[in-house]
Amino acid sequence: MINSKLLKSVVAVNDDGDIVAHLGLKFPYPGARIAESAQAAVMPQYRGMRIFEKMKEFSVRYAAENGLYGLYSEAVTIHPYTQKGNVSLGAKETGLTQKGNVSLGAKETGLILAFIPEIVNFRKIQKGGEKSQRQAAMLFYLKTGEGPARSIYAPPRHTEMMQRIYEHNGLVREFIAPAGAPVCAQSVLDVSFNAYLNAAIIVINSVGHDFGAAMKNYQRELCEKRTDCIYAYIPLADPGAPAACEALEKLKFSFAGIIPEYFSGDCAVYHFLNNVPVEPERICAVSDFAKTLLKYILRFRENAAEIHN
Numbered sequence: 008m009i010n011s012k013l014l015k016s017v018v019a020v021n022d023d024g025d026i027v028a029h030l031g032l033k034f035p036y037p038g039a040r041i042a043e044s045a046q047a048a049v050m051p052q053y054r055g056m057r058i059f060e061k062m063k064e065f066s067v068r069y070a071a072e073n074g075l076y077g078l079y080s081e082a083v084t085i086h087p088y089t090q091k092g093n094v095s096l097g098a099k100e101t102g103l104t105q106k107g108n109v110s111l112g113a114k115e116t117g118l119i120l121a122f123i124p125e126i127v128n129f130r131k132i133q134k135g136g137e138k139s140q141r142q143a144a145m146l147f148y149l150k151t152g153e154g155p156a157r158s159i160y161a162p163p164r165h166t167e168m169m170q171r172i173y174e175h176n177g178l179v180r181e182f183i184a185p186a187g188a189p190v191c192a193q194s195v196l197d198v199s200f201n202a203y204l205n206a207a208i209i210v211i212n213s214v215g216h217d218f219g220a221a222m223k224n225y226q227r228e229l230c231e232k233r234t235d236c237i238y239a240y241i242p243l244a245d246p247g248a249p250a251a252c253e254a255l256e257k258l259k260f261s262f263a264g265i266i267p268e269y270f271s272g273d274c275a276v277y278h279f280l281n282n283v284p285v286e287p288e289r290i291c292a293v294s295d296f297a298k299t300l301l302k303y304i305l306r307f308r309e310n311a312a313e314i315h316n
Contacts, residue, residue, distance in 0.1 A: 012037040014046075017062045017069070019053075027053045030062040032070070032078070040154070041268040042070065044080040060092065067151060076154040076268045080113070081144035083123060090293040093147045114176040115297045117146035117264010117276055118290075118304045121236050121283045124204055141235065141283055143290045145297060146264050146276070148176055154268055158183050159243035162252035162275070165262050168303055169275075172265050175296050180273070186246035191215040198225060206236040214247030219254035226258055230281050237279040238263075244272035252277070261308040264300065280308075 008014035012034065019028035031046030044066060049058050070078050082089040093113035121141035158181040161169050166182060173180050194215035200207050207229050209222070222239070229237055239260060241251050252262070252275060260277040267273050285308070292301040 017066050019058045019062060028058045028062060030066060032066055035269060040074065040076045042075060042078055044078045067149060070151040074152060076152045077148050077150045079146065079148045079266055081119065081122060082147055084143045084145055084290045084292065087291050087293045090145055090297065094294060113147040113149040115145055115294065115300055116148045116172050116176060116266065118300050119144045119146060119238065119263050119276065120278055120285055120308060121280050146266065148267050150177060157272055159273055160185060160246055160248040161243065162249045169265060176267065178267055185249035194218045194221050196221060205234060206238060207234050209237065209239045211239060211241050211251060214245050214251045218251050222254060223258060226279065235281055235283050239277045240269065240274040241277065242270040242272055242274055244270065263304060
């Protein structure tokens, strides 16, 4: 991944030059102006020394100094600590100054249900004997630079919430009225399967007239293989985006939020859970806005089966 320019690694080393911690900046494609903050690990004997926080602060400075528009990440929701760390990360800790182009702290943009597999166990947090299950992840975006003006085609059902997400993140977007049917004949989709997550991610590069049928086929095939979750990323710069969102909701996908600048533009995230249980009481949302997102996303997930009946 490093050789392919899809990963920049931030590492911490001890006095002997041994790597004792890692934080990755994963790019969706070479040359992308956004990266995912992920692949974090600290050797047990070096925990409690704020190494992760220092790597995170370094990565934000690196992003700002190298012209990245922002960093996005997924924070676990079984406990509040990662969310609190994202929200509190700011200019004082990173050495950045607030000039209108850098956010003081990461902001929530969505909530992906059942994202973290049940094999992940939080030994110091989960109660003894408590059954593990797939955990939700809060989506965060940390603005590290001023991106270009963007126009988006938003699904009418979620336009108001999307406007609130953009306002919460300090991002200005022009909302264009839905264009009706997709303009392309054939959709272009990239489907990847993550065995660790037992989940599929479908990146929609362009929306065509065949989108609903294509997604239905992929959904059936993935469910037959007992894939727990399917996540779809829809480019909001595509005039067919509202029609794609409508088609996904007919297949009982539901809105999960936004990732800004993912496609050299923004994407809407939808999720489908293949008979995976969700226990809302076990989802910890820290900020007021996170709680609003949680309530909204759970409501539309619960109603997904009824919206088009």
